[in-house]
Amino acid sequence: MQGKQGSAAATAAEALRQRILDGTYSPGQRLPSATAIGNEFGIDRGTAARVLAQLRQTGFIITKPGSGSFVRTFEPIRRSFPSRLTAWREGQAIQDADTGKRARMVEVAVGEVLASEAVAAELAIDTDAPVLRRSRRFAVDERLVQLADSFYLLDLVRSTPIVYTDTGPGGVYARLDEIGHAPVRFTERLRARMPMPTETEALELPGGTPVIAITRMAYDSEDRCVEVTEMVLDASAYELEYHAAI
Amino acid sequence: MQGKQGSAAATAAEALRQRILDGTYSPGQRLPSATAIGNEFGIDRGTAARVLAQLRQTGFIITKPGSGSFVRTFEPIRRSFPSRLTAWREGQAIQDADTGKRARMVEVAVGEVLASEAVAAELAIDTDAPVLRRSRRFAVDERLVQLADSFYLLDLVRSTPIVYTDTGPGGVYARLDEIGHAPVRFTERLRARMPMPTETEALELPGGTPVIAITRMAYDSEDRCVEVTEMVLDASAYELEYHAAI
Numbered sequence: 115m116q117g118k119q120g121s122a123a124a125t126a127a128e129a130l131r132q133r134i135l136d137g138t139y140s141p142g143q144r145l146p147s148a149t150a151i152g153n154e155f156g157i158d159r160g161t162a163a164r165v166l167a168q169l170r171q172t173g174f175i176i177t178k179p180g181s182g183s184f185v186r187t188f189e190p191i192r193r194s195f196p197s198r199l200t201a202w203r204e205g206q207a208i209q210d211a212d213t214g215k216r217a218r219m220v221e222v223a224v225g226e227v228l229a230s231e232a233v234a235a236e237l238a239i240d241t242d243a244p245v246l247r248r249s250r251r252f253a254v255d256e257r258l259v260q261l262a263d264s265f266y267l268l269d270l271v272r273s274t275p276i277v278y279t280d281t282g283p284g285g286v287y288a289r290l291d292e293i294g295h296a297p298v299r300f301t302e303r304l305r306a307r308m309p310m311p312t313e314t315e316a317l318e319l320p321g322g323t324p325v326i327a328i329t330r331m332a333y334d335s336e337d338r339c340v341e342v343t344e345m346v347l348d349a350s351a352y353e354l355e356y357h358a359a360i
Numbered sequence: 361m362q363g364k365q366g367s368a369a370a371t372a373a374e375a376l377r378q379r380i381l382d383g384t385y386s387p388g389q390r391l392p393s394a395t396a397i398g399n400e401f402g403i404d405r406g407t408a409a410r411v412l413a414q415l416r417q418t419g420f421i422i423t424k425p426g427s428g429s430f431v432r433t434f435e436p437i438r439r440s441f442p443s444r445l446t447a448w449r450e451g452q453a454i455q456d457a458d459t460g461k462r463a464r465m466v467e468v469a470v471g472e473v474l475a476s477e478a479v480a481a482e483l484a485i486d487t488d489a490p491v492l493r494r495s496r497r498f499a500v501d502e503r504l505v506q507l508a509d510s511f512y513l514l515d516l517v518r519s520t521p522i523v524y525t526d527t528g529p530g531g532v533y534a535r536l537d538e539i540g541h542a543p544v545r546f547t548e549r550l551r552a553r554m555p556m557p558t559e560t561e562a563l564e565l566p567g568g569t570p571v572i573a574i575t576r577m578a579y580d581s582e583d584r585c586v587e588v589t590e591m592v593l594d595a596s597a598y599e600l601e602y603h604a605a606i
Contacts, residue, residue: 124557131556136477172554190551196604231382299605305436306552306570306595308418310377311370324552324570324595349552349570356602358442359545 119161126155127165134174134185145175145183171322173350190353191215191254197357199300199332202287209252214353217252217259222279224248226268233265236331236342244268246277248286251316258317259351264343270295286341287332295340297332302356304328306349317348324349365407372401373411380420380431391421391429417568419596436599437461437500443603445546445578448533455498460599463498463505468525470494472514479511482577482588490514492523494532497562504563505597510589516541532587533578541586543578548602550574552595563594570595 130151133139145166146154152162166183169175177183192214201211209217227247234241245265252260264286266276274289275281281289287297309317309325317325326349332341376397379385391412392400398408412429415421423429438460447457455463473493480487491511498506510532512522520535521527527535533543555563555571563571572595578587 124561127557168557172556195602196606199604200606297606300603302602304600304602305598306572308568308570310374310418311414312374315370322554324554326552352551354550356441356548356550356604357546358445358602358604360442360446360543 119157122155122157123161123165126151126157126162127168129155130165130169131172131174134169139185141185141187143185144181145185147182173323189215191217191259191351192353192355194355194357195302196300199287199297202284202291205283205288207285215254215351217254217351219250220253220258221251222248223250224277224279227265229265232329233342233344236329236339237265237267238339239267246271248276254351257348257351259348260345261313261316262343262345264341266341270340290332290334290340295334295338297340298335299333299337301331301333302328303330304354309346313346317346319348326352326354365403368401368403369407369411372397372403372408373414375401376411376415377418377420380415385431387431387433389431390427391431393428419569435461437463437505437597438599438601440601440603441548442546445533445543448530448537451529451534453531461500461597463500463597465496466499466504467497468494469496470523470525473511475511478575479588479590482575482585483511483513484585485513492517494522500597503594503597505594506591507559507562508589508591510587512587516586536578536580536586541580541584543586544581545579545583547577547579548574549576550600555592559592563592565594572598572600 130145139145148159148162148166151165152159166175166177170177174186175183176186191212193212198208198211201208225247226244228242229237229239229245231241233245234243237245246268248264250262251258252262271277274293276286276289290296304326306324306326309319313325326347328345328347330343330345331339334340376391385391394405394408394412397411398405412421412423416423420432421429422432437458439458444454444457447454471493472490474488475483475485475491477487479491480489483491492514494510496508497504498508517523520539522532522535536542550572552570552572555565559571572593574591574593576589577585580586
């Protein structure tokens with residue numbers, strides 16, 4: 115999309131997006147056809163189709179073959195930090211504290227692995243020292259939305275239900291609490307980027323969907339790091355909220 | 361990249377990425393040529409070139425025409441919440457509290473606009489009521505990294521330096537403090553997505569670079585929302601860190 119058509123296409127994309135944001139086109143509503151959009155903005159049908167493709171890639175619309183494009187009914191998973199990390203005190207899983215759509219664990223694998231440099235640095239152990247890893251996948255309905263690997267000091271958790279796939283009410287944090295290492299402080303470090311091929315495959319991501327990569331550290335009351343979690347989120351499925359007082 | 365070549369390409373991309381992450385290939389180091397990569401992973405030169413293109417798009421390497429591909433020396437802007445939001449107490453700008461690379465304001469425009477639905481809802485005023493907007497662009501060296509629009513209640517800030525382009529030491533928060541509305545609590549709400557054409561243009565983003573869209577609300581001690589800021593960050597330039605105790 116270059117030159118005159120390109121600049122008219124950018125105007126059209128921006129105008130349509132604005133109408134979606136301000137509610138002129140409401141969630142679920144059908145958008146005008148590529149032909150109608152072309153007429154309105156003075157661009158050819160092919161360029162109008164590319165404008166629609168762009169709105170689709172940026173998550174504003176979905177297209178149903180044969181029936182047109184519709185404003186996406188966007189109901190993200192709303193993930194609120196740090197309140198969600200207190201859910202274990204009521205015997206809940208972290209995901210149960212999220213609002214909007216809620217992810218559930220669809221796969222879990224537990225085993226011993228050698229610590230990567232990054233994980234070892236956070237846990238203050240030697241690189242390649244053995245750690246316990248809990249690998250999980252989360253889905254909303256049938257759609258995969260998150261991969262998560264958590265790492266623990268083997269000596270700390272070896273004789274707790276943290277080594278089981280089912281860790282019981284309140285999950286890992288409740289079990290850490292029982293051995294005197296309840297998490298009381300958290301850090302989340304995040305970046306957004308395009309997915310690697312393995313992530314595209316594991317999360318079944320459509321083209322043009324970025325991921326949010328988060329590393330979370332949980333610390334006990336003695337400032338010891340008791341958990342490192344590396345997460346990869348389908349960015350189109352999540353809204354993250356962070357709260358703090360100063 | 362489909363079939364046998366495609367799966368070998370995915371293996372190659374993952375292996376190379378792993379070597380970058382574990383330091384086998386260190387920052388600034390030259391990667392093997394497409395031919396050498398092709399030989400190692402049993403893929404043709406064209407496929408190997410596409411593997412390199414993918415590592416480039418995902419920000420792991422940079423390519424210098426004529427001299428090869430190099431592991432990217434990644435020095436992001438490190439933005440730590442909420443500690444950066446206390447910088448005004450020492451007369452600093454928020455950006456001065458960031459570490460790693462630091463963004464500086466390269467453009468600022470101040471004026472009256474009508475509140476959007478989203479801004480009006482947070483400020484608890486009518487949609488289309490006039491508000492003060494401060495529009496800014498931030499850059500690192502010559503590279504644009506962030507767009508930010510902040511909105512304020514006109515009645516609250518009309519007779520303060522907040523209406524000037526230069527708000528003085530400690531910036532807007534120090535001025536809000538002087539009129540008895542110091543921010544004491546913040547919420548950041550964020551999503552990651554591909555940029556809209558206007559954002560690609562405004563931030564001069566290379567293809568395949570997502571943005572992080574953040575809305576931040578600042579509240580005073582009476583829980584009144586005194587500022588709404590809508591930011592768009594070049595995702596490849598930032599690492600965000602969030603801290604909290606429970």
